[in-house]
Amino acid sequence: MLVILILLMGIMVGTITGLIPGIHINTLAILLVILSKHIRLDPTKETILIMSVATAHLIFDLIPSTLLGVPDERTALMVLPNHRLVMKGLGLRAINKSLLTIDFIILTSFLILPLSVKMLSSLYKNLSKYTILLLVLMSILIIVNAQDKNSKFWSLIIFLLSGVLGMITLNMPFLKEPLLPMFSGLFGASLIIESLLTNTEIPPQINEKSTQIKITNGLKGFASGILTALFPAISTSQVVSVFKNKNPEDFIEKASGTSASNFTMTAIGAFAIQKYRSGVMILISREAIIDYSTLVIILITILISAGAATGTVLKLEGRITKILRRINYQKLNIFILFIIAFIVILSSGALGLFVLIVSTALGVLTQELGVRKSSCMGALMIPIVLNSL
Secondary structure (H helix, E strand, C coil), X not given: CHHHHHHHHHHHHHHHHHHCCCCCHHHHHHHHHHHHHHCCCCHHHXXXXXXXXXXXXXXXXXXXXXXXXXXXXXXXXXXXXXXXXXXXXXXXXXXXXXXXXXXXXXXXXXXXXXXXXXXXXXXXXXXXXXXXXXXXXXXXXXXXXXXXXXXHHHHHHHHHHHHHHHHHHHCCCCCCCCHHHXXXXXXXXXXXXXXXXXXXXXXXXXXXXXXXXXXXXXXXXXXXXXXXXXXXXXXXHHHHCCCCCCCHHHHHHHHHHHHHXXXXXXXXXXXXXXXXXXXXXXXXXXXXXXXXXXXXXXXXXXXXXXXXXXXXXXXXXXXXXXXXXXXXXXXXXXXXXXXHHHHHHHHHHHHHHHHHHHHHHHHHHHHHCCCCHHHHHHHHHHHHHHHHC
């Protein structure tokens, strides 16, 4: 009975945090570990609590990242395709495409667990030495995927400028959580500024809930997410950045598949290769031994939490969209900007606020030049490659 209550509490907490723009699950996980010590949970129950919160957060974060355009690092590159559908009145379709893909990947990961363990172990042994080569290839694809020669030129410029920003930001000795202000500016605040300048409002949303996805898109995302579980230098956003997004629905399915695959495969990888590729898994490993039985508990928790959260989103998404349409969109965007700035100051101080401002300016420039946001991933790719040479 206590386990069920803990599971329900975790889903409820993840629901609330997922609906708040800018809240990252890794930050929340630290607070949960502290909380669990005060209420004296054993390692198994603590694991269930953290994973149920993380899963519900993953699902409910689709709503603000789609309708408000305020992503964290994990969902940053999904915003523009989602936003395009929102402006066509297809926001609910975008959310449902993501939901179905995430649930499909979570279920697949659960069903092929023994195979996944063997696969990750084998791939890690054979591919770990090629990490930098993969990053270089991904960087080239970001530039090549631009539409024309002019776009390719400016994409290269933005990629290099982002790289300079990343090198400076990641090497600031007194800056805590450097990725938070940098990504919040490049992919979050800049979109909101652009929306304010163009006086954008959320148009009426058609109650069209997609019930189908392209399995091939989900599987491409699944394969991409495996890379992020294997290599610490490759993040979800980096992998997603190489996808072409001419068809926003295809892109959303691939990106959602990558995000869900990263979520499940980092858990499986914690057992298979004894490497912890996410803040959540690092925290769990400090409290519990991640053996096969713990891994099964983690995946069952993810499966149940995802099912419950998905059902809740499907019931609430229409109402939330209607509520958002009644709110003054410009005032809402200004409020979200203050939330972003507050979170950045809280986690990274005044120096973080400066990085946020500079990153936002670069993000706005990217949009004004008509360059894909994926070019801004140079902020991570260039520092990682240079530091490895």
